[in-house]
Protein backbone atom coordinates (compact mmCIF):
# COMPACT_ATOMS: atom_id res chain seq x y z
CA UNK A 1 0.00 0.00 0.00
CA UNK A 2 1.31 3.47 -0.91
CA UNK A 3 1.14 6.09 1.84
CA UNK A 4 -1.02 9.02 0.69
CA UNK A 5 0.40 12.53 0.88
CA UNK A 6 -1.32 15.87 1.51
CA UNK A 7 -1.36 16.66 -2.23
CA UNK A 8 -3.24 13.42 -3.02
CA UNK A 9 -6.15 14.45 -0.83
CA UNK A 10 -5.99 18.26 -0.76
CA UNK A 11 -8.93 18.99 -3.07
CA UNK A 12 -11.20 16.02 -2.27
CA UNK A 13 -13.44 17.99 0.10
CA UNK A 14 -13.87 20.87 -2.36
CA UNK A 15 -14.33 18.71 -5.43
CA UNK A 16 -16.47 15.86 -4.18
CA UNK A 17 -19.81 17.36 -5.28
CA UNK A 18 -18.56 18.14 -8.78
CA UNK A 19 -16.82 14.77 -9.06
CA UNK A 20 -19.98 12.96 -8.06
CA UNK A 21 -22.12 14.89 -10.57
CA UNK A 22 -19.60 14.04 -13.32
CA UNK A 23 -19.69 10.34 -12.35
CA UNK A 24 -23.49 10.27 -12.39
CA UNK A 25 -23.36 11.71 -15.91
CA UNK A 26 -20.68 9.37 -17.27
CA UNK A 27 -21.31 6.16 -15.31
CA UNK A 28 -24.92 6.60 -14.32
CA UNK A 29 -23.92 6.00 -10.69
CA UNK A 30 -22.77 8.21 -7.83
CA UNK A 31 -19.93 7.20 -5.51
CA UNK A 32 -22.49 6.25 -2.87
CA UNK A 33 -24.38 4.06 -5.35
CA UNK A 34 -21.19 2.27 -6.46
CA UNK A 35 -20.09 1.75 -2.84
CA UNK A 36 -23.48 0.30 -1.88
CA UNK A 37 -23.57 -1.92 -4.96
CA UNK A 38 -20.11 -3.31 -4.23
CA UNK A 39 -21.01 -4.60 -0.76
CA UNK A 40 -24.69 -5.22 -1.50
CA UNK A 41 -25.98 -2.58 0.91
CA UNK A 42 -29.62 -2.32 -0.04
CA UNK A 43 -31.12 -0.13 2.72
CA UNK A 44 -32.26 3.49 2.46
CA UNK A 45 -30.37 6.43 3.91
CA UNK A 46 -32.82 6.85 6.80
CA UNK A 47 -30.73 4.21 8.59
CA UNK A 48 -27.50 6.29 8.45
CA UNK A 49 -28.45 8.65 11.27
CA UNK A 50 -28.81 5.74 13.68
CA UNK A 51 -25.07 5.11 13.63
CA UNK A 52 -22.46 7.59 14.83
CA UNK A 53 -18.98 7.51 13.32
CA UNK A 54 -15.78 8.86 14.89
CA UNK A 55 -12.61 9.46 12.88
CA UNK A 56 -9.61 9.18 15.20
CA UNK A 57 -6.27 10.81 14.37
CA UNK A 58 -3.32 8.43 14.82
CA UNK A 59 0.15 9.82 15.45
CA UNK A 60 2.26 6.65 15.29
CA UNK A 61 4.74 5.87 12.51
CA UNK A 62 5.20 8.78 10.11
CA UNK A 63 2.36 10.65 11.81
CA UNK A 64 -0.87 12.25 10.70
CA UNK A 65 -1.20 13.23 7.04
CA UNK A 66 -2.25 16.86 7.10
CA UNK A 67 -6.01 17.12 6.53
CA UNK A 68 -6.53 13.33 6.35
CA UNK A 69 -9.08 12.92 9.16
CA UNK A 70 -11.05 15.99 8.07
CA UNK A 71 -11.14 14.64 4.50
CA UNK A 72 -12.37 11.22 5.68
CA UNK A 73 -15.04 13.03 7.70
CA UNK A 74 -16.04 15.19 4.68
CA UNK A 75 -16.32 12.08 2.48
CA UNK A 76 -18.67 10.51 5.03
CA UNK A 77 -20.62 13.77 5.47
CA UNK A 78 -21.09 13.82 1.70
CA UNK A 79 -23.17 10.65 2.03
CA UNK A 80 -25.00 12.11 5.03
CA UNK A 81 -23.29 9.95 7.67
CA UNK A 82 -23.37 11.16 11.27
CA UNK A 83 -19.63 11.72 11.71
CA UNK A 84 -17.12 13.69 13.79
CA UNK A 85 -13.32 13.85 14.19
CA UNK A 86 -12.16 13.31 17.77
CA UNK A 87 -10.24 16.14 19.39
CA UNK A 88 -7.86 13.70 21.05
CA UNK A 89 -5.55 11.35 19.16
CA UNK A 90 -4.68 7.66 19.57
CA UNK A 91 -5.95 5.94 22.74
CA UNK A 92 -7.40 9.24 23.99
CA UNK A 93 -9.35 9.44 20.71
CA UNK A 94 -10.77 5.95 21.21
CA UNK A 95 -11.81 6.94 24.74
CA UNK A 96 -13.47 10.11 23.42
CA UNK A 97 -15.29 8.15 20.70
CA UNK A 98 -16.53 5.70 23.34
CA UNK A 99 -17.68 8.51 25.65
CA UNK A 100 -19.51 10.21 22.78
CA UNK A 101 -21.26 6.94 21.89
CA UNK A 102 -19.70 6.39 18.49
CA UNK A 103 -20.79 3.12 16.88
CA UNK A 104 -18.00 2.95 14.31
CA UNK A 105 -14.43 4.27 14.49
CA UNK A 106 -12.17 4.93 11.51
CA UNK A 107 -8.40 4.79 12.12
CA UNK A 108 -5.35 4.75 9.89
CA UNK A 109 -1.62 4.35 10.31
CA UNK A 110 1.16 3.98 7.74
CA UNK A 111 0.13 0.44 6.77
CA UNK A 112 -3.51 -0.06 7.66
CA UNK A 113 -6.74 1.85 7.21
CA UNK A 114 -9.61 0.18 9.02
CA UNK A 115 -13.00 0.76 10.61
CA UNK A 116 -14.25 -1.05 13.71
CA UNK A 117 -17.35 -1.04 15.83
CA UNK A 118 -17.06 -0.18 19.51
CA UNK A 119 -20.08 -2.30 20.36
CA UNK A 120 -19.83 -5.47 18.33
CA UNK A 121 -17.59 -7.69 16.26
CA UNK A 122 -17.52 -5.39 13.26
CA UNK A 123 -14.49 -4.67 11.11
CA UNK A 124 -13.84 -3.31 7.64
CA UNK A 125 -10.49 -3.25 5.88
CA UNK A 126 -9.82 -0.45 3.41
CA UNK A 127 -7.76 -2.65 1.08
CA UNK A 128 -10.49 -5.26 0.74
CA UNK A 129 -13.39 -2.87 0.20
CA UNK A 130 -11.35 -0.73 -2.19
CA UNK A 131 -10.80 -3.80 -4.35
CA UNK A 132 -14.49 -4.69 -4.47
CA UNK A 133 -15.63 -1.09 -4.99
CA UNK A 134 -13.31 -0.48 -7.97
CA UNK A 135 -14.37 -3.87 -9.33
CA UNK A 136 -18.05 -2.91 -8.99
CA UNK A 137 -17.36 0.34 -10.87
CA UNK A 138 -15.79 -1.65 -13.70
CA UNK A 139 -18.68 -4.13 -13.68
CA UNK A 140 -21.05 -1.22 -14.36
CA UNK A 141 -19.13 -0.52 -17.57
CA UNK A 142 -18.83 -4.14 -18.75
CA UNK A 143 -21.03 -4.99 -21.70
CA UNK A 144 -21.73 -8.64 -21.07
CA UNK A 145 -21.21 -11.44 -18.59
CA UNK A 146 -18.15 -13.68 -18.61
CA UNK A 147 -15.68 -11.01 -19.77
CA UNK A 148 -11.97 -11.22 -18.98
CA UNK A 149 -10.64 -8.50 -16.66
CA UNK A 150 -6.93 -7.89 -16.34
CA UNK A 151 -5.95 -7.22 -12.74
CA UNK A 152 -2.58 -5.54 -12.31
CA UNK A 153 -1.17 -6.20 -8.84
CA UNK A 154 -1.84 -9.23 -6.66
CA UNK A 155 -1.81 -7.47 -3.27
CA UNK A 156 -4.87 -7.24 -0.99
CA UNK A 157 -6.66 -4.76 -3.32
CA UNK A 158 -6.08 -6.87 -6.45
CA UNK A 159 -7.07 -10.08 -4.64
CA UNK A 160 -10.37 -8.57 -3.44
CA UNK A 161 -11.12 -7.35 -6.97
CA UNK A 162 -10.31 -10.78 -8.42
CA UNK A 163 -12.66 -12.43 -5.90
CA UNK A 164 -15.42 -9.97 -6.82
CA UNK A 165 -15.06 -10.67 -10.55
CA UNK A 166 -14.98 -14.40 -9.97
CA UNK A 167 -18.20 -14.16 -7.95
CA UNK A 168 -20.05 -12.26 -10.69
CA UNK A 169 -18.98 -14.78 -13.34
CA UNK A 170 -16.26 -12.70 -15.00
CA UNK A 171 -12.75 -14.07 -15.57
CA UNK A 172 -10.05 -12.41 -13.48
CA UNK A 173 -6.67 -12.48 -15.22
CA UNK A 174 -3.94 -11.65 -12.74
CA UNK A 175 -0.65 -10.01 -13.59
CA UNK A 176 2.02 -9.07 -11.08
CA UNK A 177 5.68 -8.11 -11.46
CA UNK A 178 6.21 -11.13 -9.21
CA UNK A 179 4.81 -13.91 -11.37
CA UNK A 180 4.82 -16.40 -8.47
CA UNK A 181 2.53 -14.13 -6.51
CA UNK A 182 0.09 -13.86 -9.43
CA UNK A 183 0.12 -17.63 -9.88
CA UNK A 184 -0.45 -18.26 -6.19
CA UNK A 185 -3.40 -15.86 -6.01
CA UNK A 186 -4.96 -17.20 -9.22
CA UNK A 187 -4.73 -20.78 -7.93
CA UNK A 188 -7.04 -19.84 -5.03
CA UNK A 189 -9.73 -18.03 -7.03
CA UNK A 190 -12.31 -19.81 -9.16
CA UNK A 191 -11.88 -19.22 -12.92
CA UNK A 192 -8.83 -16.98 -12.42
CA UNK A 193 -5.96 -17.01 -14.91
CA UNK A 194 -2.46 -15.54 -15.01
CA UNK A 195 -1.09 -13.03 -17.51
CA UNK A 196 2.69 -13.37 -17.52
CA UNK A 197 3.65 -10.33 -19.53
CA UNK A 198 2.99 -6.63 -19.16
CA UNK A 199 3.49 -6.44 -22.95
CA UNK A 200 0.04 -7.95 -23.51
CA UNK A 201 -2.05 -5.22 -21.87
CA UNK A 202 -3.71 -4.24 -25.16
CA UNK A 203 -5.33 -7.67 -25.40
CA UNK A 204 -7.68 -6.57 -22.63
CA UNK A 205 -10.60 -4.13 -22.73
CA UNK A 206 -11.12 -4.06 -18.98
CA UNK A 207 -8.18 -3.31 -16.70
CA UNK A 208 -8.19 -2.99 -12.94
CA UNK A 209 -4.94 -1.33 -11.89
CA UNK A 210 -4.23 -2.34 -8.28
CA UNK A 211 -0.49 -1.91 -8.64
CA UNK A 212 1.87 0.48 -6.91
CA UNK A 213 3.62 1.62 -10.15
CA UNK A 214 2.97 4.96 -11.82
CA UNK A 215 2.78 5.96 -15.50
CA UNK A 216 3.46 2.52 -16.95
CA UNK A 217 0.30 1.99 -19.02
CA UNK A 218 1.25 3.67 -22.30
CA UNK A 219 -0.31 4.41 -25.67
CA UNK A 220 0.65 0.99 -27.10
CA UNK A 221 -1.09 -0.75 -24.16
CA UNK A 222 -4.56 0.59 -24.87
CA UNK A 223 -7.19 0.41 -27.57
CA UNK A 224 -10.18 2.69 -28.22
CA UNK A 225 -12.43 0.60 -26.02
CA UNK A 226 -10.09 0.23 -23.02
CA UNK A 227 -11.65 1.05 -19.66
CA UNK A 228 -9.49 1.33 -16.56
CA UNK A 229 -10.62 1.20 -12.96
CA UNK A 230 -7.65 2.31 -10.93
CA UNK A 231 -7.34 2.20 -7.16
CA UNK A 232 -3.55 2.06 -7.53
CA UNK A 233 -1.53 5.03 -6.29
CA UNK A 234 0.20 6.58 -8.16
CA UNK A 235 -1.98 6.23 -11.24
CA UNK A 236 -0.59 3.56 -13.58
CA UNK A 237 -2.07 5.20 -16.67
CA UNK A 238 0.56 7.46 -18.23
CA UNK A 239 -0.32 11.14 -18.75
CA UNK A 240 -0.64 10.78 -22.53
CA UNK A 241 -3.48 8.26 -22.32
CA UNK A 242 -5.54 9.87 -19.57
CA UNK A 243 -7.80 11.75 -22.03
CA UNK A 244 -8.04 8.84 -24.43
CA UNK A 245 -9.65 6.16 -22.31
CA UNK A 246 -12.20 6.14 -19.50
CA UNK A 247 -10.44 5.95 -16.12
CA UNK A 248 -12.20 5.58 -12.79
CA UNK A 249 -9.72 6.72 -10.17
CA UNK A 250 -9.94 8.34 -6.76
CA UNK A 251 -7.45 8.08 -3.92
CA UNK A 252 -9.81 7.79 -0.95
CA UNK A 253 -13.47 8.56 -1.59
CA UNK A 254 -14.97 5.24 -2.72
CA UNK A 255 -12.86 3.19 -0.28
CA UNK A 256 -13.97 5.20 2.76
CA UNK A 257 -17.63 5.13 1.72
CA UNK A 258 -17.51 1.38 1.12
CA UNK A 259 -15.93 0.77 4.55
CA UNK A 260 -18.87 2.65 6.05
CA UNK A 261 -21.47 0.53 4.24
CA UNK A 262 -19.52 -2.65 4.99
CA UNK A 263 -19.72 -1.76 8.71
CA UNK A 264 -23.43 -0.85 8.53
CA UNK A 265 -24.14 -4.20 6.86
CA UNK A 266 -22.42 -6.00 9.72
CA UNK A 267 -24.05 -3.86 12.43
CA UNK A 268 -27.50 -4.48 10.99
CA UNK A 269 -27.08 -8.12 10.14
CA UNK A 270 -24.83 -9.10 13.07
CA UNK A 271 -22.64 -10.77 10.47
CA UNK A 272 -18.86 -10.58 10.25
CA UNK A 273 -16.91 -10.48 7.01
CA UNK A 274 -14.59 -13.29 6.05
CA UNK A 275 -11.38 -11.60 5.06
Ligand SMILES: NC(=O)c1ccc[n+]([C@@H]2O[C@H](COP(=O)([O-])OP(=O)(O)OC[C@H]3O[C@@H](n4cnc5c(N)ncnc54)[C@H](O)[C@@H]3O)[C@@H](O)[C@H]2O)c1
Pocket residue numbers: 001002003126127130152153154155156157158175176177178181198210211212213216230231232233234250251252253254255256
Ligand atom coordinates in the same frame (compact mmCIF):
# COMPACT_ATOMS: atom_id res chain seq x y z
N1 LIG B 1 -7.73 4.40 -4.13
C1 LIG B 1 -7.92 3.96 -2.91
O1 LIG B 1 -8.88 4.31 -2.23
C2 LIG B 1 -6.92 2.97 -2.35
C3 LIG B 1 -7.18 2.29 -1.17
C4 LIG B 1 -6.28 1.29 -0.74
C5 LIG B 1 -5.14 1.05 -1.49
N2 LIG B 1 -4.91 1.80 -2.62
C6 LIG B 1 -3.75 1.57 -3.46
O2 LIG B 1 -3.97 0.38 -4.23
C7 LIG B 1 -2.69 -0.19 -4.58
C8 LIG B 1 -2.68 -1.65 -4.20
O3 LIG B 1 -2.74 -1.77 -2.79
P1 LIG B 1 -2.22 -3.10 -2.08
O4 LIG B 1 -2.36 -2.90 -0.64
O5 LIG B 1 -2.85 -4.27 -2.76
O6 LIG B 1 -0.68 -3.00 -2.49
P2 LIG B 1 0.52 -4.10 -2.36
O7 LIG B 1 1.76 -3.29 -2.29
O8 LIG B 1 0.22 -5.08 -1.30
O9 LIG B 1 0.44 -4.88 -3.77
C9 LIG B 1 0.74 -4.24 -4.98
C10 LIG B 1 1.19 -5.31 -5.96
O10 LIG B 1 1.36 -4.65 -7.23
C11 LIG B 1 2.48 -5.28 -7.86
N3 LIG B 1 2.95 -4.36 -8.90
C12 LIG B 1 3.65 -3.20 -8.76
N4 LIG B 1 3.85 -2.65 -9.96
C13 LIG B 1 3.25 -3.45 -10.88
C14 LIG B 1 3.09 -3.39 -12.29
N5 LIG B 1 3.62 -2.39 -13.01
N6 LIG B 1 2.42 -4.39 -12.91
C15 LIG B 1 1.91 -5.43 -12.20
N7 LIG B 1 2.02 -5.55 -10.85
C16 LIG B 1 2.67 -4.55 -10.21
C17 LIG B 1 3.47 -5.51 -6.73
O11 LIG B 1 4.40 -6.52 -7.07
C18 LIG B 1 2.53 -5.95 -5.61
O12 LIG B 1 2.36 -7.37 -5.58
C19 LIG B 1 -1.65 0.65 -3.83
O13 LIG B 1 -1.14 1.63 -4.71
C20 LIG B 1 -2.45 1.30 -2.72
O14 LIG B 1 -1.88 2.49 -2.25
C21 LIG B 1 -5.77 2.72 -3.05
